[in-house]
Amino acid sequence: MAGSSHAHTMPGGCNTLEHGQHHLRLGAHSATSLHVHLVFVVKYRRKVLDGHHLACLEETFAGICADQGGELCEFNGETDHVHLLVDYPPVVAISVLAMRLKGASARVLRFKSAEIRQAFGQHRELWSDSYFAASVGGAPIAALRRYIEQQRRPVWTTAALHHPA
Numbered sequence: 671m672a673g674s675s676h677a678h679t680m681p682g683g684c685n686t687l688e689h690g691q692h693h694l695r696l697g698a699h700s701a702t703s704l705h706v707h708l709v710f711v712v713k714y715r716r717k718v719l720d721g722h723h724l725a726c727l728e729e730t731f732a733g734i735c736a737d738q739g740g741e742l743c744e745f746n747g748e749t750d751h752v753h754l755l756v757d758y759p760p761v762v763a764i765s766v767l768a769m770r771l772k773g774a775s776a777r778v779l780r781f782k783s784a785e786i787r788q789a790f791g792q793h794r795e796l797w798s799d800s801y802f803a804a805s806v807g808g809a810p811i812a813a814l815r816r817y818i819e820q821q822r823r824p825v826w827t828t829a830a831l832h833h834p835a
Contacts, residue, residue: 704759705743706764706805707753707814708767709752709803711798712749712796713798715798718750719752720785726783734771738767740756740767744815748823755814
């Protein structure tokens with residue numbers, strides 16, 4: 671490969687190598703670049719997410735990805751679904767990552783948003799049981815980023831996220 675390379679250590683001690691547009695995670699016997707495009711749909715396709723909710727979800731998803739040794743590279747959504755582009759380490763199973771992202775984000779959003787609690791009543795699930803996951807190795811990451819950025823994100827409503835007393 672032509673071009674310059676430089677290595678650095680990520681939080682958590684993961685070594686990475688930047689070479690041109692390639693971001694590689696370096697293990698003892700491997701170099702990986704794993705990205706997944708995840709889509710989570712709101713249960714019953716209810717149109718309940720607004721700008722406040724999406725900002726809260728983005729922060730929550732970024733923290734969970736970091737806790738798993740990964741990175742939330744891009745995030746956006748509409749009123750009834752969200753898209754995530756996640757760089758993840760090879761020791762993390764996508765099914766486990768999706769389960770953790772969906773579970774923790776639903777708990778945080780229910781805690782912070784009276785609108786979400788009201789919309790789902792006794793139903794504790796924010797997300798549909800299913801999810802979409804696709805490896806993005808075949809598509810240029812930049813193209814996927816543009817696709818996610820172009821989602822019709824709802825504007826912020828006057829209702830703010832509420833913290834229960």
